Amino acid sequence: xxxxxxxxxxxxxxxxxxxxxxxxxxxxxxxxxxxxxxxxxxxxxxxxxxxxxxxxxxxxxxxxxxxxxxxxxxxxxxxxxxxxxxxxxxxxxxxxxxxxxxxxxxxxxxxxxxxxxxxxxxxxxxxxxxxxxxxxxxxx
Amino acid sequence: xxxxxxxxxxxxxxxxxxxxxxxxxxxxxxxxxxxxxxxxxxxxxxxxxxxxxxxxxxxxxxxxxxxxxxxxxxxxxxxxxxxxxxxxxxxxxxxxxxxxxxxxxxxxxxxxxxxxxxxxxxxxxxxxxxxxxxxxxxxx
Numbered sequence: 224x225x226x227x228x229x230x231x232x233x234x235x236x237x238x239x240x241x242x243x244x245x246x247x248x249x250x251x252x253x254x255x256x257x258x259x260x261x262x263x264x265x266x267x268x269x270x271x272x273x274x275x276x277x278x279x280x281x282x283x284x285x286x287x288x289x290x291x292x293x294x295x296x297x298x299x300x301x302x303x304x305x306x307x308x309x310x311x312x313x314x315x316x317x318x319x320x321x322x323x324x325x326x327x328x329x330x331x332x333x334x335x336x337x338x339x340x341x342x343x344x345x346x347x348x349x350x351x352x353x354x355x356x357x358x359x360x361x362x363x
Numbered sequence: 364x365x366x367x368x369x370x371x372x373x374x375x376x377x378x379x380x381x382x383x384x385x386x387x388x389x390x391x392x393x394x395x396x397x398x399x400x401x402x403x404x405x406x407x408x409x410x411x412x413x414x415x416x417x418x419x420x421x422x423x424x425x426x427x428x429x430x431x432x433x434x435x436x437x438x439x440x441x442x443x444x445x446x447x448x449x450x451x452x453x454x455x456x457x458x459x460x461x462x463x464x465x466x467x468x469x470x471x472x473x474x475x476x477x478x479x480x481x482x483x484x485x486x487x488x489x490x491x492x493x494x495x496x497x498x499x500x501x502x503x
Contacts, residue, residue: 255434255445257466261488261498263447264432264466292404294395296470296481299438303470305395305482307403326397326404328468328484330436330443341436342445344468346486348401349497357489357497358401 227295227302227331230338235308241285243272250340251332257344259325286312290327291363300333307363308345323347324361367435367442367471370478375448381425383412390480391472397484399465426452430467431503440473447503448485463487464501 230249237245250269257264267274279285293306304327311322330342350356370389377385390409397404407414419425433446444467451462470482490496 257445257468257486257488259488260491261501263464263488263498263501263503264445296441296472298441301436301438301441301443303441303443303468303482305397305404305470305484324403326484326486328397328443328470328482330445330468332436342443342468344445344466344484344486346397346466346484347489348397348399348403349487349489349499351400355497355499357495358403359489359495361401361403363403 224295224297227297227304227338228293230331230340231293231295231304231306231329232290234340235288235290239285239288241279243275243279247272247275251334254340255330255342257342257346259345259347281315283313283315283317286310297331302331302333302338304329304331323359324363364435364437367437367444367478368433370471370480371433371435371444371446371469372430374480375428375430379425379428381419383415383419387412387415391474394480395470395482397482397486399485399487421455423453423455423457426450437471442471442473442478444469444471463499464503 234246234249247269254267256267289309290306295304306327308327309324313320325347328344331338332341348358374386374389387409394407396407429449430446435444446467448467449464453460465487468484471478472481488498
């Protein structure tokens, strides 16, 4: 459990530091990503830092990440973890700092003694009032 | 793996049949739900069929559920599963049938030899074009 917690908190810290390769080093070579943005799902090559670097470049500075309410279930070499996370950032060229709270479920596998993220599901719910607006203003 | 697949396909089938108690019987007494609708997360009492029954009553008939691209990782008594699912239904009092495709990650534990859902994360992504619209029109 402690090792898995260190993986989850470590990757959030690396991203906050803008250390893309350090962030990706916590992932298996390929992960199944259900991201905040479309598509529904995609397999991502963790050896390629370019997409993450390009995403980071859309902000004035790397987003500050916070992981809260972390819960981990693990047995043998398989684990999943749930948390309510936040990301605080300022889009490039603006002064519009935002904080987005979202849910995260991670799937992990222990490979050669090391826990790696093999699946990441990040999302916000959406309003069922007919607007179909993403609920980007929720707080835990 | 076969048992876990039967849990996942079984609960989808029970919901399609409108069998709420049968659907909930695949869940642990309490599950951590990250639902399509707000809030971000909540602990749900699986012994109470009322919320699910009330939700089903908002449709002309129970939603038809489909589970696709199911992948399962399991070791010992812990597992997680990913899939791209659809729900087809007609809101009560309308003829506006819809099909919604969404991502599902489940966390499961084996308790007394039976696999039970302890965590469910269902979501659609949202558009990053400034509209913050939930992407309810995606197809796998």
